[in-house]
Each structure stands twice: as structure tokens, then as C-alpha cells.
Amino acid sequence: MSGRELAKEVRAAVAARAAELTKNGRQPRLAVVTANDDGGSAAYIRSISAAAAREGIACDVARTTTATGITATLTSLADDPEVHGIILQTPLPEGASLAALATLIPVQKDVDGASPESIGRLVAGLPAFAPATAEAVLALLDHYGVELRGRHAVVVGRSVVVGKPAAHLLLDRHATVTICHSRTPDLAAITRQADILVAAAGRAGLIGPWHVSPGTTVIDVGTNATPEGGLAGDVDPAVTGVAAALTPVPGGVGPVTTALLLRHVVEAAAIAG
Numbered sequence: 001m002s003g004r005e006l007a008k009e010v011r012a013a014v015a016a017r018a019a020e021l022t023k024n025g026r027q028p029r030l031a032v033v034t035a036n037d038d039g040g041s042a043a044y045i046r047s048i049s050a051a052a053a054r055e056g057i058a059c060d061v062a063r064t065t066t067a068t069g070i071t072a073t074l075t076s077l078a079d080d081p082e083v084h085g086i087i088l089q090t091p092l093p094e095g096a097s098l099a100a101l102a103t104l105i106p107v108q109k110d111v112d113g114a115s116p117e118s119i120g121r122l123v124a125g126l127p128a129f130a131p132a133t134a135e136a137v138l139a140l141l142d143h144y145g146v147e148l149r150g151r152h153a154v155v156v157g158r159s160v161v162v163g164k165p166a167a168h169l170l171l172d173r174h175a176t177v178t179i180c181h182s183r184t185p186d187l188a189a190i191t192r193q194a195d196i197l198v199a200a201a202g203r204a205g206l207i208g209p210w211h212v213s214p215g216t217t218v219i220d221v222g223t224n225a226t227p228e229g230g231l232a233g234d235v236d237p238a239v240t241g242v243a244a245a246l247t248p249v250p251g252g253v254g255p256v257t258t259a260l261l262l263r264h265v266v267e268a269a270a271i272a273g
């Protein structure tokens with residue numbers, strides 16, 4: 001289940017809206033804030049910068065190394081009327097809290113749905129931007145016509161950026177949702193019951209062929225840097241021999257995530273001022 005075709009569709013619509021906004025004197029602008037040298041995050045920033053350039057969206061990357069630096073950067077971006085969207089990259093520096101730092105991102109600019117206010121609104125069913133990665137999982141399932149209602153979705157991983165919001169979005173679509181994590185004793189016993197398996201643990205190759213059943217549709221959210229400088233998912237590609245379908249890494253969730261993040265930026269720009 002490639003994500004490239006869906007990403008292309010989303011990008012075309014986003015480029016058209018960006019051109020319209022720019023013509024009206026309001027070019028959409030995204031600020032990316034990063035304080036890590038993580039390979040997955042670097043791949044994301046490359047992907048965002050390239051897609052933004054193609055779509056006519058302005059994109060600035062602010063690099064810092066400390067929580068204090070992040071605080072200062074977010075505070076100034078929050079007040080800058082030219083900036084419509086802000087994403088703070090994880091992982092964060094040791095000791096920094098995403099929840100605390102993300103409170104500095106105004107909800108209208110919170111294009112990756114990271115602030116406690118955005119998360120609360122999402123869970124309560126009020127308008128907010130959903131985290132782009134979690135939204136990409138649902139967009140891929142819809143694109144390939146995978147039924148969610150009444151089916152068993154198993155999410156492996158409980159991060160605030162992916163696992164928790166993906167579980168909520170699946171729940172809203174009437175799936176029965178189980179969340180597994182590093183302290184789940186017999187992971188395979190649970191994942192083998194999944195109609196839909198979302199792997200978002202951040203551990204390369206965690207999910208093997210013995211974790212899936214012939215009916216399982218597997219969405220691989222992992223973006224683990226390989227020693228060769230590439231990306232590997234959380235799912236062993238050998239899973240394709242057993243499961244009903246699998247999203248590849250690269251070329252699966254990643255491109256859709258980037259496209260949806262930029263869609264949020266044009267939506268934020270359209271709403272602003």
C-alpha cells in the first residue's frame with residue numbers, strides 16, 4: 001500500500017490553495033523547530049522543505065539545542081503574524097517536555113496537533129489540527145478502502161505524537177482499539193488478533209511475520225535511521241508474506257504525513273487574519 005499516489009493528490013490540492021493565498025498577499029509560511037540530530041527527524045525535515053518549495057509554501061527551519069532555546073524560538077514564532085504554522089520536532093533534548101513546550105504554540109498555528117489544547121480538542125471532538133502522522137494512518141486506510149467500523153485495530157506504541165492520537169482517530173471511526181507498548185507481555189498474541197495493525201513503536205523490525213495473521217492490514221509508522229543513512233520501518237518486510245497488506249518504508253506513511261502537514265499550513269493561513 002504505497003502512499004505516494006495519495007500524497008501526490010493531496011500536494012496538488014495544497015499547491016493550488018497556496019497559489020491562491022499568495023496571490024492575495026498571504027503566502028503560507030511554516031516554521032520547523034528542531035533540537036535533535038535524529039535520522040528520522042532529519043528525513044522529515046528534508047521531506048517538508050522539498051515539498052514546501054514545490055508547493056509554494058515558505059518554510060524556515062530554526063535549529064537550537066536546549067529547552068531554553070526552544071522556548072525562546074517558539075515564543076517569537078507565536079507572536080510573528082507572518083508565520084501560520086509551527087512544528088516542533090521530536091525527539092526533544094534530555095529533560096525537555098513536549099507537553100510543556102507545546103503550550104507555547106497557539107492552537108491556530110499548531111499544525112502538528114502537539115499542544116495539550118489541540119489534543120484535548122481532538123479527543124473532545126472540537127475543531128483542531130490532528131497530528132499529521134496519525135491523520136496519515138487514517139488517510140491511507142481510507143484511500144485503500146479498508147473498513148474500520150467494528151474491526152479490531154491494534155496500535156503498538158503510545159507516543160503523544162502518533163500512538164495515542166491514532167488510537168483516538170480509529171476509535172472515532174468505530175474500530176475496537178487495543179493499545180500495546182513496551183510493557184505488554186505477549187505482544188504477538190494481541191497483534192495476531194488485529195484486523196488493522198498500526199506499528200508506531202520506533203523500533204526497527206519489532207513486528208515480524210509471527211505478529212500478523214492473513215487478514216491483517218499493517219500500517220508501518222516507523223522511521224528508524226539505518227546505519228547506511230536510509231530509513232527502516234518498525235515492520236520486518238517479510239510480513240508481506242503473511243499479512244493482507246503492508247505500507248512500505250520509505251514511500252508509505254511518510255510522504256502522506258508531509259502532504260497533510262502542509263495541508264494544515266494552508267488551512268492555518270486561510271483562517272489567519
Ligand SMILES: Nc1nc(=O)c2c([nH]1)NC[C@@H]1CN(c3ccc(C(=O)N[C@@H](CCC(=O)O)C(=O)O)cc3)C=[N+]21
Pocket residue numbers: 040041042043044046047087088089090091112114132133161223231249250251252253254255257258
Ligand atoms: N513533532 C513531530 N511530529 C512528527 O510527525 C515527527 C517528529 N516530530 N519527529 C520525527 C518523526 C519522523 N517523521 C517523518 C515523517 C515523514 C518522513 C518522510 O517523508 N519520509 C520519506 C522519505 C524521506 C527520505 O528518505 O529522505 C518516505 O517515507 O518516503 C520521514 C519521517 C515524522 N516525525
